[in-house]
Amino acid sequence: MKRSFRAMFYTPYFLWLALFVIAPVGLIFYYSFFNIRHQFTFDNYATFFSSGTYLTMTANSVLYAFLITLISLVISYPMALVISRLRHRDLWILLVILPTWINLLLKAYAFIGLLSHDGLVNQLFGLVGIPAQHMLFTDASFILVASYIQIPFMILPIYNSLTDISDSYIKASHDLGATNWQTLTKVIFPMTMPGVKSGIQIVFIPSLSLFMLSRLIGGNKIITLGTAVEEHFLTTMNWGMGSTIGVVLIIAMVIAMMLTNTQRKRRRQA
Amino acid sequence: MSNTIIELQHVYKKYDDFTALKDINFKLNQGEFYTLLGPSGCGKTTILQTIAGFTDATSGQVLFDGQRINDIPANKRQLNTVFQDYALFPNMNVFENVAFGLTLHKVKKSEIDERVHDALKLVQLEKYANREIAELSGGQKQRIAIARAIINRPKVLLLDEPLSALDAKLRKDMQYELRSLQQSLGITFLFVTHDQEEALAMSDEIFVMNKGQILQQGDPVDIYDEPINHFVADFIGESNIIPGHMIKDYEVSFLGHTFECADAGMRPNEPVEVVIRPEDLVITTPDKGKLQVKVSTQLFRGDYYEILAYDDQDNEWLIHSTNATTDDAIVGLSFGPNDMHVMRYNETEDKFNSRLETYED
Amino acid sequence: MSNQSSKLGKLYIIIVFALLYIPIIYLIVYSFSSGTTMANFNGFSLTHYGELFHDNRLLAIFLNTILIALLSSVFSTIIGTLGALGVHNAKKRHSRQTLLSLNSILLVSPDVIMGASFLIFFTSLKVPLGFWSVLLSHIAFEIPIVVLMVLPRLDEMSPSLINAATDLGATAGQVLSRVILPFIQPGIIAGFFMAITYSLDDFAVTFFVTGNGFTTLSVEIYSRARQGISLEINALAGIMFIFSLILVIVYYFIENHDQSTRRKKDKLEVTK
Numbered sequence: 046m047k048r049s050f051r052a053m054f055y056t057p058y059f060l061w062l063a064l065f066v067i068a069p070v071g072l073i074f075y076y077s078f079f080n081i082r083h084q085f086t087f088d089n090y091a092t093f094f095s096s097g098t099y100l101t102m103t104a105n106s107v108l109y110a111f112l113i114t115l116i117s118l119v120i121s122y123p124m125a126l127v128i129s130r131l132r133h134r135d136l137w138i139l140l141v142i143l144p145t146w147i148n149l150l151l152k153a154y155a156f157i158g159l160l161s162h163d164g165l166v167n168q169l170f171g172l173v174g175i176p177a178q179h180m181l182f183t184d185a186s187f188i189l190v191a192s193y194i195q196i197p198f199m200i201l202p203i204y205n206s207l208t209d210i211s212d213s214y215i216k217a218s219h220d221l222g223a224t225n226w227q228t229l230t231k232v233i234f235p236m237t238m239p240g241v242k243s244g245i246q247i248v249f250i251p252s253l254s255l256f257m258l259s260r261l262i263g264g265n266k267i268i269t270l271g272t273a274v275e276e277h278f279l280t281t282m283n284w285g286m287g288s289t290i291g292v293v294l295i296i297a298m299v300i301a302m303m304l305t306n307t308q309r310k311r312r313r314q315a
Numbered sequence: 316m317s318n319t320i321i322e323l324q325h326v327y328k329k330y331d332d333f334t335a336l337k338d339i340n341f342k343l344n345q346g347e348f349y350t351l352l353g354p355s356g357c358g359k360t361t362i363l364q365t366i367a368g369f370t371d372a373t374s375g376q377v378l379f380d381g382q383r384i385n386d387i388p389a390n391k392r393q394l395n396t397v398f399q400d401y402a403l404f405p406n407m408n409v410f411e412n413v414a415f416g417l418t419l420h421k422v423k424k425s426e427i428d429e430r431v432h433d434a435l436k437l438v439q440l441e442k443y444a445n446r447e448i449a450e451l452s453g454g455q456k457q458r459i460a461i462a463r464a465i466i467n468r469p470k471v472l473l474l475d476e477p478l479s480a481l482d483a484k485l486r487k488d489m490q491y492e493l494r495s496l497q498q499s500l501g502i503t504f505l506f507v508t509h510d511q512e513e514a515l516a517m518s519d520e521i522f523v524m525n526k527g528q529i530l531q532q533g534d535p536v537d538i539y540d541e542p543i544n545h546f547v548a549d550f551i552g553e554s555n556i557i558p559g560h561m562i563k564d565y566e567v568s569f570l571g572h573t574f575e576c577a578d579a580g581m582r583p584n585e586p587v588e589v590v591i592r593p594e595d596l597v598i599t600t601p602d603k604g605k606l607q608v609k610v611s612t613q614l615f616r617g618d619y620y621e622i623l624a625y626d627d628q629d630n631e632w633l634i635h636s637t638n639a640t641t642d643d644a645i646v647g648l649s650f651g652p653n654d655m656h657v658m659r660y661n662e663t664e665d666k667f668n669s670r671l672e673t674y675e676d
Numbered sequence: 677m678s679n680q681s682s683k684l685g686k687l688y689i690i691i692v693f694a695l696l697y698i699p700i701i702y703l704i705v706y707s708f709s710s711g712t713t714m715a716n717f718n719g720f721s722l723t724h725y726g727e728l729f730h731d732n733r734l735l736a737i738f739l740n741t742i743l744i745a746l747l748s749s750v751f752s753t754i755i756g757t758l759g760a761l762g763v764h765n766a767k768k769r770h771s772r773q774t775l776l777s778l779n780s781i782l783l784v785s786p787d788v789i790m791g792a793s794f795l796i797f798f799t800s801l802k803v804p805l806g807f808w809s810v811l812l813s814h815i816a817f818e819i820p821i822v823v824l825m826v827l828p829r830l831d832e833m834s835p836s837l838i839n840a841a842t843d844l845g846a847t848a849g850q851v852l853s854r855v856i857l858p859f860i861q862p863g864i865i866a867g868f869f870m871a872i873t874y875s876l877d878d879f880a881v882t883f884f885v886t887g888n889g890f891t892t893l894s895v896e897i898y899s900r901a902r903q904g905i906s907l908e909i910n911a912l913a914g915i916m917f918i919f920s921l922i923l924v925i926v927y928y929f930i931e932n933h934d935q936s937t938r939r940k941k942d943k944l945e946v947t948k
Binding site: 054055059061062064065066067069070072076120123124126127130137139140141142143146147148150152153156157158159161164168193197225250251253254256257260261270271274275278279284287291295298302 | 681682685686688689692693695696697698699700702703706713714715716754755756758759761762775778779781782784785786787788789790791792793794795796797800812815816819823873876877879880883884893894897898901902904905909912913916917920921923924928
């Protein structure tokens with residue numbers, strides 16, 4: 046191919062890289078050094094790291110994201126394991142994928158109904174004699190709904206790494222005298238670590254910033270890094286502070302990625 | 316009149332820290348079957364790609380029909396390639412693949428039909444025109460790749476290890492077919508392979524390559540009988556290579572014995588290497604043999620026994636024999652002056668050839 | 677697996693599947709209730725679907741959403757395919773790695789970061805917030821997934837295929853249109869579908885970069901849900917569920933069609 050022909054070809058993509066990938070990230074960093082009156086300052090960072098509110102909020106966000114990831118992992122691993130052994134596993138995994146095609150807000154909205162004071166869950170509680178609970182707008186409900194949304198995204202990479210394991214490894218393990226449990230813990234689990242890691246990455250990072258969920262399910266009680274960014278950008282219009290929190294979020298994300306160093310692709314197909 | 320179709324003059328190909336081709340010079344004549352033979356990574360495919368135009372020579376000239384073609388893009392060069400993995404377009408059927416080169420050039424539909432039919436007939440697959448590529452066997456894909464490459468009536472066909480993906484039986488059959496195809500088309504074939512048997516069987520002329528250089532050029536018999544150095548002797552066929560000294564013309568000594576040989580033109584007492592092919596060694600009784608060896612292992616190869624033996628200085632000897640011998644027996648080896656070929660260390664091809672001319676007729 | 681543990685396993689996945697689907701079924705069941713809350717089912721009725729189809733504002737939003745999804749997917753598919761070609765042709769391993777890392781930044785970064793940074797970006801360029809900012813943002817976050825869907829097909833393509841076409845006399849344009857594009861077509865289609873679903877799914881980025889005058893379904897659902905239960909949303913969920921199902925079916929049909937032809941090929945390779 047001729048050079049000029051090539052250049053013309055790749056220009057749109059490189060323009061996109063420059064304008065929508067590099068520039069916006071740069072702008073977030075840039076804005077984090079300005080206060081609400083557009084003066085250059087380090088105050089945003091000073092405020093962030095000296096304020097109890099911001100630090101607790103960061104700790105809470107990380108804790109929430111950690112719990113959401115843990116719950117999803119605990120539920121998803123056995124799920125992926127069982128499905129990977131089923132005869133029509135392609136079909137079953139399709140059933141796992143299907144809910145991910147439904148808009149996240151609709152799923153959150155369903156939980157508003159389910160968890161409301163006279164919703165389905167409380168009606169079921171009533172049947173076994175438990176008095177109606179206030180479940181909406183609590184930490185637990187937020188974690189529950191977030192885990193619900195993330196579970197399919199955790200199952201998929203684990204399932205993929207499970208199906209990548211050749212059957213002969215499992216046969217070899219049995220052949221050498223390992224029990225089912227030993228095969229699981231000594232052969233299968235270590236071999237699916239890449240899947241587990243990418244699952245953790247896929248779930249943990251977005252969980253840091255699920256502001257719509259914390260608003261809809263957590264009420265205004267739960268403030269995470271995501272909610273704080275949203276509030277500073279869209280409500281109080283303090284973009285400098287919002288950007289500073291954004292930078293913290295980016296750093297948290299980079300740390301999470303370094304700890305689980307595999308490429309994250311939030312892909313739906315099995 | 317010269318009937319040179321392709322000529323390479325001082326062609327070099329350099330990458331950042333690696334020289335793939337060092338001073339390649341050769342001429343290819345019209346209508347002959349040439350083979351570039353060498354181990355993988357020796358640069359033989361690079362030569363092919365330089366001629367086809369997929370890669371540029373760092374320096375040197377590539378001439379086609381007397382014209383420099385270094386700067387002519389691949390799609391304008393009048394030669395075609397058969398690829399190692401066939402490179403048949405999976406989105407087209409057999410007919411469309413073969414017709415591809417014609418459809419690019421606004422050839423009339425009726426002419427396309429006719430020429431595709433002829434090309435398919437030539438490779439004996441005229442009934443396969445409507446097959447999908449995925450439905451073909453390896454051998455069929457191979458033939459379609461050839462049909463596609465000759466549709467534009469090139470003067471030269473470049474073949475990049477085209478038989479390497481086939482199984483042994485099919486490969487032998489295809490060797491005959493390729494040879495007869497080349498003769499019936501009357502065009503130049505430049506064939507690349509690492510398989511010495513293939514090269515010996517099909518070629519008019521072989522270029523043996525190693526580490527980016529052409530070591531020896533010649534017809535198959537010359538290359539087999541008179542390899543220029545240790546590498547060529549070892550790479551082409553199987554051989555016993557023993558260090559020795561040239562006493563004087565027609566007399567060589569190794570393993571403490573002096574033998575009459577057929578080589579000359581070297582300095583007296585020059586250190587040399589002597590090649591004896593396993594099939595030229597005859598097993599006899601110890602007293603009748605020129606050398607005595609102890610048999611170690613024998614393998615039955617179907618048409619002969621391959622016998623591994625050691626002399627008293629622990630040199631390994633490979634012998635091909637139609638009869639079996641006894642394990643651990645001491646046997647004699649006999650061979651004649653013409654069964655030995657003496658090689659000098661670091662002799663260039665030019666010097667080798669001119670030396671040979673001084674005493675061969 | 678022993679019989680007992682396999683039974684236990686089946687029970688386990690049935691429970692998890694039930695939990696996964698109960699909220700969705702619950703949502704859709706109540707869309708057919710004649711009542712007004714998701715607490716008591718008051719008998720079957722299509723009232724809420726009727727309301728939905730007479731809600732001109734919602735219909736306009738629905739059309740906006742589809743328009744944004746289709747337009748952004750077309751553009752992102754074109755740019756992403758060109759980008760995949762660029763990444764694929766990157767000569768050095770190092771530059772390919774760099775391009776891929778840059779490519780995946782938007783896939784990795786949290787939605788709020790993307791939304792906030794795009795908001796700053798559009799405001800500093802004085803792009804009015806509304807249709808155009810939403811369209812541009814959607815194109816932007818869909819491009820990387822298109823690249824990731826197309827690139828494996830390109831990498832799968834033997835380089836000798838391009839050499840073969842050139843060798844037979846094809847120009848660069850002919851190589852692209854007659855060999856490369858047909859070969860990577862399944863990847864392009866998959867990328868296009870993924871782009872559509874990314875667009876339909878997105879809430880956070882749109883929420884940040886949309887102005888007052890322009891809304892998509894996600895944003896509308898969010899603002900209505902904040903006000904509480906309205907069974908019209910349930911009806912909307914029902915329709916979107918059907919819509920997603922159709923998309924899934926079309927997508928898997930295309931994927932499996934592609935895979936089955938490839939599988940057929942593999943089988944022949946083996947039996948050869």
